[in-house]
Amino acid sequence: MDNVNLAPENNGATQEHGYLMAYDKKEQKAKGVKGIAANGELETLEANEADKGQFIKVDQRGNFFTNFGKNFLYHYNNPRRYSLYNIPKETPVEQAKEKIEAAQLPQNEAVRKELASTRVYNNHRYNEREINWEQAARYGITPDVLKNSKDSLERMLQGKSSAVAFHIAKPSELGRESGDAKLSLFRDENGVVKFDIHYIRQAPKVGEDYRGYTLTEADLKTLNQTGNLGKTVDMVIDYRTKETKPCYLSKDPVTNELFHMPVEQARVPRKVKDYTLSPSEYEAALRGEEVPIRFKSNNGNYYTTSIQMSAAERGVEFLWERSTKKLEEGQKQEQQQNSNGEQQVNGLVQTAGKPLNKEEASRQAEKKTRTRKPTITPKM
Known part of the structure; x- marks a missing residue:
């Protein structure tokens, strides 16, 4: 060889x-x-x-x-x-x-x-070369389509779902399928990497069972607010053996799909940006709780938000506008710097907490109308 x-x-x-x-x-x-x-x-x-x-x-x-x-x-x-x-x-x-x-x-x-x-560490669960792009192209799925959709390809290679939903239309044995869905990757029983289609579904309901765990009204309120359960619960991870393990639980805000991840697979960082977690904060993050932090960005500004373990993101995520907790000191300084929760940056309005990226700045400056979802249709 x-x-x-x-x-x-x-x-x-x-x-x-x-x-x-x-x-x-x-x-x-x-x-x-x-x-x-x-x-x-x-x-x-x-x-x-x-x-x-x-x-x-x-x-x-x-x-x-x-x-x-x-x-x-x-x-x-x-x-x-x-x-x-x-x-x-x-x-x-x-x-x-x-x-x-x-x-x-x-x-x-x-x-x-x-x-x-x-x-x-390699954050990729899949290699781009493993994907049958020739086959995918027949359905309108190409590397460029995914890369240009908020870098969805990178997320998918990491084992996450695409950043945005696509409008998908394809024939099936029953007739024609059409709907909005996110995409992800998975390996079949032969180890071949294929696309998984996550259609938008009904929101979970009180009393619904998910892998042996019954959702409560409080659970759904938390999932709808932050996207994460905020605690670990025992779930069935193998239906054949009925084995249960402590897991994190999250909900995709677009598709309403529930995701779980065993606690033993968690990698909680000790330091996020320039903010070092205290021992108690680290343990709280490991338990799945929301942990408020304050960090200095590359532009010299300070931002307050929260981090939390997300099963959907397969790791720690920034909550930004979904934060329900903030550092008291950070709140006071933020109120002084940002009156009414807004800040002018080169003529652009920046919401307190989340820094503007180039895409957001351009969108505000040009006042573009919202574009339609990317469409994926089979090429006949």
């Missing part, structure tokens, strides 16, 4: 800081990472000192000594199969292998914390 060229770059003064190892979740063992094969699969070697020289080297900034550079993480298929680790060069390979494999066991929390700083 021909390999993609992964020869070390000539970086001059850049020095090797570590080497790359991976935990193969399928084979349940730690391996050294050699590169990427031509078919997009990660190339690995047995974890032993003799093969260490063939492992991908990592510099002190965390960059890989490959011709892919920082984009290495986006060039291999099945990113969810592996957990990557940047191991210090002085650490013996066998020792690293032992620790990585031990960290996968539930009882070894101390080992996981020790290796936390060495983890190399």
Whole structure:
């Protein structure tokens, strides 16, 4: 099998800081990472000192000594199969292998914390090359359509649904289907990446069962307000075994679809922008609660909002206008800076809390009318 060229770059003064190892979740063992094969699969070697020289080297900034550079993480298929680790060069390979494999066991929390700083994360659950774009194009789905719709393709590769809903019309066995829906990606039983269509549906009702959890009136009020339940609840994660685990619960504000995510999959950051969470705030975020923060943006302005764990976003999200809590100090300063909750920025009105991005500024400046949803229709 021909390999993609992964020869070390000539970086001059850049020095090797570590080497790359991976935990193969399928084979349940730690391996050294050699590169990427031509078919997009990660190339690995047995974890032993003799093969260490063939492992991908990592510099002190965390960059890989490959011709892919920082984009290495986006060039291999099945990113969810592996957990990557940047191991210090002085650490013996066998020792690293032992620790990585031990960290996968539930009882070894101390080992996981020790290796936390060495983890190399890839936010993509799917690789763009895995998508059958030729087939998708027959239904009007192209990379450009998704990229130009608030960067929906990037969200979908991360395992999230598209940022906007599309108007979809397609024939089916019963006749013709038509409706507004968001798109996401999934793997079928053969591991093939396909599109999942999330049509807009009726809002959940009081007493409705979702994976063994019965929704209450208070639950729906919270879900409608912030999009998240604000706590963890036990849910069925495997209908075959009836296994339940503590999960986060969220609702998509456009499609009304409910999403769940096991707490054990949560990655709560200790620092958001320039705001460092206190131990109590970190624990609150881990419990799924809304945590108010105040941070300084790149333009020098301070903003107050809240963060919360979202099952729909597969991680922590900013609530912005959905915030129900704010830091008291941040509120006082915000009131002084922004009278009546608004602020003039180069002639543009900026709502207190959420900074204007270029798209919003342009939309306000030109006073454009709202455009229709992108339409996806099959090409006959």
